Amino acid sequence: MWNYTEKVIEHFRNPRNVGEIKNPDAVGEVGNIICGDALRLTLRIDKKTDKIIDAKFQTFGCASAIASSSALTEMIKGMTIKKASKITNKDIADYLGGLPNEKMHCSVMGMEALERAIDNYRGVPTKKEMVGEEQIVCKCFSVTDKKIIRAIKENNLKTVEEVTNYTKAGGGCGKCKPEIEKLLQEFWGKEATKISRPKKELAGKKSTNLQRIALIQDTIEREIRPQLKADGGDIELVDIDRNKVYVKFLGTCLGCPSTGVTLKNLVESKLKEFVKEDIVVEEVKE
Amino acid sequence: MRVVYVDNNATTMVAPEVFEAMKPFLQGQYGNPSSMHAFGGRIHKNIDSARESVADLLGANDPQEIIFTSCGTESDNTAIMSTLRSYPDKKHIITTKVEHPAVLNLCKYLETAGYRITYLSVDNEGMIDLNELKSSIDEDTALISIMYANNETGVIFPIEEIAEIARARKLILHTDGVQAVGKIPFKLTELPVDLLSISGHKLHAPKGVGALYVRKGTRFTPFLIGGHQEGGRRGGTENIASIVGLGVACRLAKKTIKEERTRIKNLRDRLENTLLQHIPRTRLNGNKKNRLPNTSNIGFEFIEGEAILLMLDEKGIAASSGSACTSGSLSPSHVLRAMGIPFTFVQGSIRFSLSRYNTAGDVDYIVKRLPPIIKRLRGISPYRAS
Numbered sequence: 001m002w003n004y005t006e007k008v009i010e011h012f013r014n015p016r017n018v019g020e021i022k023n024p025d026a027v028g029e030v031g032n033i034i035c036g037d038a039l040r041l042t043l044r045i046d047k048k049t050d051k052i053i054d055a056k057f058q059t060f061g062c063a064s065a066i067a068s069s070s071a072l073t074e075m076i077k078g079m080t081i082k083k084a085s086k087i088t089n090k091d092i093a094d095y096l097g098g099l100p101n102e103k104m105h106c107s108v109m110g111m112e113a114l115e116r117a118i119d120n121y122r123g124v125p126t127k128k129e130m131v132g133e134e135q136i137v138c139k140c141f142s143v144t145d146k147k148i149i150r151a152i153k154e155n156n157l158k159t160v161e162e163v164t165n166y167t168k169a170g171g172g173c174g175k176c177k178p179e180i181e182k183l184l185q186e187f188w189g190k191e192a193t194k195i196s197r198p199k200k201e202l203a204g205k206k207s208t209n210l211q212r213i214a215l216i217q218d219t220i221e222r223e224i225r226p227q228l229k230a231d232g233g234d235i236e237l238v239d240i241d242r243n244k245v246y247v248k249f250l251g252t253c254l255g256c257p258s259t260g261v262t263l264k265n266l267v268e269s270k271l272k273e274f275v276k277e278d279i280v281v282e283e284v285k286e
Numbered sequence: 287m288r289v290v291y292v293d294n295n296a297t298t299m300v301a302p303e304v305f306e307a308m309k310p311f312l313q314g315q316y317g318n319p320s321s322m323h324a325f326g327g328r329i330h331k332n333i334d335s336a337r338e339s340v341a342d343l344l345g346a347n348d349p350q351e352i353i354f355t356s357c358g359t360e361s362d363n364t365a366i367m368s369t370l371r372s373y374p375d376k377k378h379i380i381t382t383k384v385e386h387p388a389v390l391n392l393c394k395y396l397e398t399a400g401y402r403i404t405y406l407s408v409d410n411e412g413m414i415d416l417n418e419l420k421s422s423i424d425e426d427t428a429l430i431s432i433m434y435a436n437n438e439t440g441v442i443f444p445i446e447e448i449a450e451i452a453r454a455r456k457l458i459l460h461t462d463g464v465q466a467v468g469k470i471p472f473k474l475t476e477l478p479v480d481l482l483s484i485s486g487h488k489l490h491a492p493k494g495v496g497a498l499y500v501r502k503g504t505r506f507t508p509f510l511i512g513g514h515q516e517g518g519r520r521g522g523t524e525n526i527a528s529i530v531g532l533g534v535a536c537r538l539a540k541k542t543i544k545e546e547r548t549r550i551k552n553l554r555d556r557l558e559n560t561l562l563q564h565i566p567r568t569r570l571n572g573n574k575k576n577r578l579p580n581t582s583n584i585g586f587e588f589i590e591g592e593a594i595l596l597m598l599d600e601k602g603i604a605a606s607s608g609s610a611c612t613s614g615s616l617s618p619s620h621v622l623r624a625m626g627i628p629f630t631f632v633q634g635s636i637r638f639s640l641s642r643y644n645t646a647g648d649v650d651y652i653v654k655r656l657p658p659i660i661k662r663l664r665g666i667s668p669y670r671a672s
Contacts, residue, residue, distance in 0.1 A: 002592075012596065018666050033669060034629045036590065036610040036618065040668040058668035060633075062592035062609070066666060140617070172617050 028117030037061030140172025336533025345473035358485030376428030439572030440581025495528035551579035585631030
């Protein structure tokens with residue numbers, strides 16, 4: 001059973017503004033019966049003041065979809081179009097005292113219906129008509145890349161699971177999950193470069209000290225040790241200080257005249273390749 | 287508030303007789319039946335007697351064909367894994383698209399481990415095509431696992447015919463009997479399945495106990511590896527109280543099944559017919575004839591199941607739904623989708639499942655309260671019959 005707030009249950013049981021305004025000044029429709037939820041919002045707007053005088057809804061969906069629609073109509077009545085256009089899905093969820101994570105898409109549906117209604121009032125072509133520019137990522141629920149990126153941005157989403165909770169994308173067959181992952185990476189990659197200067201330097205490093213150390217260890221284990229071991233030698237990581245990596249050679253490597261060459265050629269080049277270009281390797285001798 | 291519980295395919299009430307029989311083993315008689323001393327050892331006879339009761343309800347030849355487990359899922363997992371381990375060269379399993387997750391998700395996991403799985407499709411009444419089954423069998427097939435009756439629609443599969451096909455090809459047949467046992471009579475001496483799973487809490491025993499029927503002569507490899515319990519076929523100290531409970535539940539079922547089967551069917555039919563007749567734009571999901579007597583799955587067009595359930599809940603009526611919102615995922619029930627139920631109905635499908643504790647008054651209560659709920663939600667919905 002879902003952990004709904006009392007306010008969600010109250011709006012579900014006694015939904016406000018159910019129905020349809022005859023000859024409305026604006027209509028916003030989202031969702032469809034296949035998705036499992038759909039909302040039709042009709043508005044009466046005073047054209048002199050741009051104020052929403054009346055709002056009514058019809059919803060196909062679960063308790064939180066009905067409650068979100070009811071909350072939305074209550075919120076926007078009396079608002080100017082300009083103010084209403086700033087309402088986000090989070091505002092709707094907050095109005096209801098929160099929604100379960102898996103149900104956040106119900107608040108997104110409310111926001112989208114409102115946007116479409118406002119576009120409709122302003123005579124702007126609706127998102128639905130613009131779908132040509134967008135790519136459908138999730139075929140099961142017809143979710144576009146634009147919608148996913150917007151949800152990522154506005155709700156600070158970091159995982160595929162979160163994207164599914166907010167947009168439904170990936171919740172059907174799951175085949176688009178790698179694409180959602182890519183959108184997340186692209187978005188957060190872009191975001192990281194947008195951050196102001198000092199942070200940019202940090203971002204430029206791309207990894208923390210801990211990650212760098214782990215990567216050095218991993219490279220030695222995977223790329224270097226097997227080669228040395230094949231020749232009866234071995235290597236031990238002694239210390240790491242900024243870009244300097246201190247290692248000790250063991251086994252037949254000890255006292256081998258070619259150690260110097262091995263050191264430069266193998267270890268350093270591998271670490272430069274897999275970790276960072278500026279790495280310098282130093283041999284520690286007993 | 288009055289509670290009308292019609293979600294008995296999810297779980298059932300523990301019968302008062304079952305609870306009474308369990309009590310001594312939760313209090314004074316806590317001994318371990320494997321012990322040498324009489325305080326523990328004498329409890330063994332209670333397990334034996336429970337085993338006889340389970341075998342009797344199933345119409346099995348020998349109580350030794352019954353292994354107690356912890357749940358239906360363990361029974362299903364044991365049956366499938368035991369067969370695969372007993373026939374290590376065979377890498378193909380045949381099952382259906384509408385199995386319980388205990389079978390379906392295990393098969394999906396086995397696919398990642400190198401097994402090939404055939405998921406038989408079902409028609410719009412939830413029935414499989416035996417020709418598809420026949421043509422799916424090949425040299426590599428280890429096992430056929432097909433449920434006896436579906437938990438969501440109550441549809442009963444033709445296990446007798448499936449068993450004939452399996453036998454002719456010398457294949458192991460497992461059937462998940464969790465929903466069927468206790469609701470319809472069984473006679474395994476005449477029904478040649480090799481493995482059959484049952485779950486205690488679906489037939490008025492407590493949760494946490496199940497059983498697996500393993501026909502004599504069937505190759506078996508334990509799933510839970512441990513002590514010598516259950517004849518070395520399932521390790522772990524026996525859940526005595528629950529096993530005793532399951533035994534009593536099976537005795538009660540055996541005693542009442544003949545009358546209850548008809549009585550429950552009549553209640554179900556009245557509930558179903560009244561709803562279908564009095565509420566427009568409804569449909570029955572599943573084959574009407576080949577069905578468990580207690581289950582009815584009805585689709586209400588243009589509205590969503592979770593909303594219906596919560597409004598029923600407000601009236602004290604406990605049912606369940608195959609809608610996406612209630613399944614915990616975003617997709618509606620895999621069973622209804624496999625059947626190709628129209629999208630306008632699938633999200634608004636409600637399952638009513640009765641038990642011997644339901645009364646004519648319960649049916650009256652539901653048929654009076656459900657129609658206004660459907661009307662109200664349809665009043666909110668943007669969809670209408672065109």
